[in-house]
Amino acid sequence: MSEQWTIPHQLIEALRNAQHVTVLTGAGISAESGLPTFRDPMTGLWAQYRPEELDTPQAFQRNPRLVWKWFDWRRQIVAEAEPNPAHYALVDMEQRVPQFTLLTQNIDSLHQKAGSSQVIELHGNLSRTKCNEDGMIVDTWEDTDDPPPRCPRCDGLLRPDVVWFGERLTDAAFDAATHAARNCDLFLSIGTSGTVEPAAHLPYRALDGGAVVVVTNLDVPNRDTHPLYMINAPAGQLLPALVRSAWPDSIS
Numbered sequence: 001m002s003e004q005w006t007i008p009h010q011l012i013e014a015l016r017n018a019q020h021v022t023v024l025t026g027a028g029i030s031a032e033s034g035l036p037t038f039r040d041p042m043t044g045l046w047a048q049y050r051p052e053e054l055d056t057p058q059a060f061q062r063n064p065r066l067v068w069k070w071f072d073w074r075r076q077i078v079a080e081a082e083p084n085p086a087h088y089a090l091v092d093m094e095q096r097v098p099q100f101t102l103l104t105q106n107i108d109s110l111h112q113k114a115g116s117s118q119v120i121e122l123h124g125n126l127s128r129t130k131c132n133e134d135g136m137i138v139d140t141w142e143d144t145d146d147p148p149p150r151c152p153r154c155d156g157l158l159r160p161d162v163v164w165f166g167e168r169l170t171d172a173a174f175d176a177a178t179h180a181a182r183n184c185d186l187f188l189s190i191g192t193s194g195t196v197e198p199a200a201h202l203p204y205r206a207l208d209g210g211a212v213v214v215v216t217n218l219d220v221p222n223r224d225t226h227p228l229y230m231i232n233a234p235a236g237q238l239l240p241a242l243v244r245s246a247w248p249d250s251i252s
């Protein structure tokens with residue numbers, strides 16, 4: 001549960017004066033859009049599984065139908081989800097900061113749906129499907145009663161275009177993320193438990209680069225030990241408040 005929280009004044013100044021802000025988001029920023037996080041117990045049919053058991057090439061090898069149906073279920077709940085005030089506050093922030101880099105571990109497209117223009121997706125996107133053989137993106141395929149569907153080019157199995165545990169992030173995404181962490185003035189880690197590498201290391205890269213770093217989720221204790229701040233608060237309340245404090249004319 002979130003505790004009582006306040007926004008340290010130094011943080012508001014750091015945001016108002018920042019030349020380059022880098023943001024890293026996790027499942028927690030989509031929680032107020034109704035999407036379960038990885039730490040929430042899974043529901044219904046999926047209650048018997050842990051994400052790590054379904055989110056690997058080995059799981060897909062073992063039971064491609066189960067993994068495909070899990071991602072199909074997630075596609076359906078994501079399709080019904082709408083961005084929340086946290087997503088929109090980041091769209092506002094992007095327009096006010098000279099340089100803004102948005103990194104997400106999420107695969108739900110909610111940042112794009114809210115209007116964020118450049119989103120670096122570290123772990124891919126649920127809305128894209130690729131051939132498991134050659135990794136090429138596939139836009140259309142023949143429906144089947146025995147999923148996963150097959151690649152129209154090589155008849156290989158189709159899978160979501162996401163990074164599973166044990167798979168590499170693309171060099172392009174991770175190099176861009178590392179550069180943005182090392183070269184920003186302010187790094188905001190929002191709604192992530194910071195348990196999955198190599199994304200979890202990005203806040204430390206930012207501290208190495210001399211940035212002010214804010215970690216905010218519902219697990220951390222409140223701390224303002226400059227340059228590392230921790231705020232235990234729901235993103236849908238904290239981010240609009242932070243943007244309004246830095247730019248009082250904001251509509252966030």
Ligand code: BV8
Pocket residue numbers: 025026027028029031032037038039040051055105106107123162163164165166167168169190191192193194195196197198199216217218219233234235236
């Ligand atoms: C790789 C896509 C190497 C799929 C995901 C050291 C270095 C490198 C790798 C490793 C390493 N140690 C271990 C590894 C392996 C592994 C790993 O990190 N394992 C963990 C479990 C220990 N890493 C990998 O496998 C990565 N690949 O390193 O490859 C390699 C090298 C050479 C050759 C081959 C391979 C790939 C990892 C990517 C996996 N895919 N997602 C999908 O979505 O299904 S990871 C997935 O879980 C997310 O994307 C995210 O990254 C991660 C954790 O999720 P969070 O977003 O943090 O969500 P979580 O539920 O954990 O927490 C929610 C938070 O929100 C909480 O803090 C909560 O308090 C907060 N919250 C809730 N409500 C709110 C809120 N906050 C604010 N407001 C609210 N309302």
